[in-house]
Amino acid sequence: MTFDQSGRRIVVSARLFALSPGLIARLRIAREDGGPDDVTEAYDAFMLDPGLGPPTYLSSDGRIVWDVDGWGVVGTRAQAFAAILVGVKKTGILELSELLPTREPAATDCAKCSATGWFDADGQLADLDGRPFSLVCPTCAGLGWTSPSIVLGDSVLEAG
Numbered sequence: 001m002t003f004d005q006s007g008r009r010i011v012v013s014a015r016l017f018a019l020s021p022g023l024i025a026r027l028r029i030a031r032e033d034g035g036p037d038d039v040t041e042a043y044d045a046f047m048l049d050p051g052l053g054p055p056t057y058l059s060s061d062g063r064i065v066w067d068v069d070g071w072g073v074v075g076t077r078a079q080a081f082a083a084i085l086v087g088v089k090k091t092g093i094l095e096l097s098e099l100l101p102t103r104e105p106a107a108t109d110c111a112k113c114s115a116t117g118w119f120d121a122d123g124q125l126a127d128l129d130g131r132p133f134s135l136v137c138p139t140c141a142g143l144g145w146t147s148p149s150i151v152l153g154d155s156v157l158e159a160g
Protein backbone atom coordinates (compact mmCIF):
# COMPACT_ATOMS: atom_id res chain seq x y z
CA MET A 1 0.00 0.00 0.00
CA THR A 2 1.16 3.48 -0.81
CA PHE A 3 -0.19 6.97 -0.37
CA ASP A 4 -0.31 9.61 -3.07
CA GLN A 5 0.58 13.28 -2.57
CA SER A 6 -2.88 14.08 -1.22
CA GLY A 7 -2.69 11.27 1.35
CA ARG A 8 -5.11 8.93 -0.44
CA ARG A 9 -4.54 5.23 0.07
CA ILE A 10 -3.47 3.49 -3.14
CA VAL A 11 -3.23 -0.32 -3.47
CA VAL A 12 -1.18 -1.71 -6.35
CA SER A 13 -1.05 -5.30 -7.54
CA ALA A 14 1.98 -7.12 -8.83
CA ARG A 15 2.24 -7.34 -12.61
CA LEU A 16 -0.59 -9.73 -13.43
CA PHE A 17 -1.44 -9.07 -17.04
CA ALA A 18 0.48 -8.75 -20.30
CA LEU A 19 -1.08 -5.99 -22.39
CA SER A 20 -0.56 -6.15 -26.13
CA PRO A 21 0.58 -3.01 -27.97
CA GLY A 22 -2.82 -2.89 -29.67
CA LEU A 23 -4.68 -2.98 -26.35
CA ILE A 24 -2.42 -0.28 -24.91
CA ALA A 25 -3.14 1.89 -27.96
CA ARG A 26 -6.91 1.45 -27.52
CA LEU A 27 -6.65 2.25 -23.81
CA ARG A 28 -4.58 5.37 -24.53
CA ILE A 29 -7.29 6.63 -26.88
CA ALA A 30 -9.95 5.99 -24.23
CA ARG A 31 -7.81 7.77 -21.62
CA GLU A 32 -7.59 10.86 -23.86
CA ASP A 33 -11.39 11.02 -23.91
CA GLY A 34 -11.59 10.93 -20.11
CA GLY A 35 -8.64 13.14 -19.41
CA PRO A 36 -5.74 12.41 -17.07
CA ASP A 37 -5.80 12.32 -13.30
CA ASP A 38 -3.02 11.88 -10.75
CA VAL A 39 -3.28 8.05 -10.75
CA THR A 40 -3.28 7.71 -14.54
CA GLU A 41 -0.20 9.91 -14.70
CA ALA A 42 1.70 8.36 -11.78
CA TYR A 43 1.20 4.75 -12.94
CA ASP A 44 0.75 5.22 -16.72
CA ALA A 45 -2.67 3.73 -16.04
CA PHE A 46 -6.09 3.60 -17.63
CA MET A 47 -9.38 4.04 -15.77
CA LEU A 48 -11.36 0.80 -15.68
CA ASP A 49 -14.04 1.86 -13.25
CA PRO A 50 -14.69 5.30 -11.76
CA GLY A 51 -17.70 3.91 -10.11
CA LEU A 52 -19.75 2.56 -7.28
CA GLY A 53 -16.71 1.14 -5.55
CA PRO A 54 -13.13 2.35 -5.48
CA PRO A 55 -11.80 3.98 -8.63
CA THR A 56 -9.88 1.19 -10.37
CA TYR A 57 -7.15 1.40 -13.00
CA LEU A 58 -5.01 -0.88 -15.17
CA SER A 59 -1.41 0.20 -15.67
CA SER A 60 0.35 -0.23 -18.99
CA ASP A 61 2.71 -2.74 -17.34
CA GLY A 62 -0.17 -4.97 -16.22
CA ARG A 63 -0.89 -3.95 -12.63
CA ILE A 64 -4.26 -3.14 -11.10
CA VAL A 65 -4.29 0.12 -9.13
CA TRP A 66 -7.07 0.81 -6.64
CA ASP A 67 -7.77 4.22 -5.09
CA VAL A 68 -9.20 2.71 -1.93
CA ASP A 69 -10.01 5.38 0.62
CA GLY A 70 -13.03 4.08 2.50
CA TRP A 71 -13.28 0.82 0.53
CA GLY A 72 -12.42 -2.71 1.58
CA VAL A 73 -9.90 -3.53 -1.13
CA VAL A 74 -7.26 -5.98 0.01
CA GLY A 75 -5.84 -6.79 -3.41
CA THR A 76 -6.93 -10.35 -4.14
CA ARG A 77 -6.89 -12.23 -7.42
CA ALA A 78 -10.72 -12.06 -7.37
CA GLN A 79 -10.66 -8.26 -7.05
CA ALA A 80 -8.15 -7.98 -9.91
CA PHE A 81 -10.22 -10.22 -12.21
CA ALA A 82 -13.39 -8.33 -11.26
CA ALA A 83 -11.65 -5.04 -12.11
CA ILE A 84 -10.88 -6.32 -15.61
CA LEU A 85 -14.44 -7.56 -16.14
CA VAL A 86 -15.96 -4.27 -14.98
CA GLY A 87 -13.45 -2.46 -17.19
CA VAL A 88 -14.78 -4.37 -20.21
CA LYS A 89 -18.31 -3.29 -19.32
CA LYS A 90 -17.48 0.34 -18.51
CA THR A 91 -15.01 1.05 -21.33
CA GLY A 92 -16.50 -1.15 -24.03
CA ILE A 93 -13.00 -2.42 -24.87
CA LEU A 94 -13.67 -6.11 -25.35
CA GLU A 95 -9.97 -6.95 -25.71
CA LEU A 96 -9.60 -6.48 -21.96
CA SER A 97 -11.41 -9.79 -21.46
CA GLU A 98 -8.46 -11.52 -23.18
CA LEU A 99 -6.41 -10.68 -20.06
CA LEU A 100 -8.52 -13.04 -17.95
CA PRO A 101 -7.47 -16.68 -17.65
CA THR A 102 -8.92 -19.15 -20.10
CA ARG A 103 -11.16 -21.86 -18.79
CA GLU A 104 -9.27 -24.94 -17.69
CA PRO A 105 -10.40 -28.51 -18.38
CA ALA A 106 -10.88 -29.13 -14.64
CA ALA A 107 -13.07 -26.03 -14.23
CA THR A 108 -16.73 -26.25 -13.29
CA ASP A 109 -19.51 -23.82 -14.10
CA CYS A 110 -20.22 -21.34 -11.32
CA ALA A 111 -23.58 -22.22 -9.78
CA LYS A 112 -23.94 -18.80 -8.10
CA CYS A 113 -24.13 -16.88 -11.39
CA SER A 114 -25.19 -19.73 -13.70
CA ALA A 115 -21.83 -19.38 -15.48
CA THR A 116 -22.55 -15.78 -16.57
CA GLY A 117 -19.96 -14.04 -14.37
CA TRP A 118 -22.63 -11.64 -13.07
CA PHE A 119 -24.68 -11.84 -9.89
CA ASP A 120 -28.03 -10.08 -9.62
CA ALA A 121 -29.00 -11.00 -6.03
CA ASP A 122 -32.25 -12.47 -7.32
CA GLY A 123 -33.27 -9.10 -8.74
CA GLN A 124 -32.94 -7.35 -5.37
CA LEU A 125 -30.30 -4.82 -6.46
CA ALA A 126 -31.27 -1.54 -8.11
CA ASP A 127 -29.64 1.80 -8.75
CA LEU A 128 -30.96 5.08 -7.36
CA ASP A 129 -33.43 5.32 -10.23
CA GLY A 130 -34.81 1.85 -9.50
CA ARG A 131 -33.18 0.18 -12.51
CA PRO A 132 -31.93 -3.35 -11.79
CA PHE A 133 -28.23 -3.98 -12.07
CA SER A 134 -25.84 -6.79 -11.38
CA LEU A 135 -22.45 -7.14 -9.76
CA VAL A 136 -19.46 -9.23 -10.65
CA CYS A 137 -20.12 -12.67 -9.19
CA PRO A 138 -18.43 -12.96 -5.79
CA THR A 139 -17.91 -16.72 -6.23
CA CYS A 140 -16.11 -16.84 -9.59
CA ALA A 141 -14.90 -13.19 -9.86
CA GLY A 142 -16.65 -12.87 -13.20
CA LEU A 143 -15.03 -15.84 -14.89
CA GLY A 144 -18.23 -17.89 -14.96
CA TRP A 145 -16.31 -20.90 -13.70
CA THR A 146 -14.12 -21.99 -10.83
CA SER A 147 -11.04 -24.18 -10.76
CA PRO A 148 -8.96 -25.57 -7.91
CA SER A 149 -5.80 -24.22 -9.58
CA ILE A 150 -6.96 -20.58 -9.44
CA VAL A 151 -7.25 -19.43 -5.85
CA LEU A 152 -9.30 -16.25 -6.05
CA GLY A 153 -8.59 -15.23 -2.46
CA ASP A 154 -4.81 -15.11 -2.94
CA SER A 155 -3.17 -11.73 -2.52
CA VAL A 156 -1.82 -10.18 -5.70
CA LEU A 157 -0.13 -7.20 -4.06
CA GLU A 158 3.41 -6.19 -4.85
CA ALA A 159 5.88 -7.50 -2.30
CA GLY A 160 7.39 -4.97 0.02
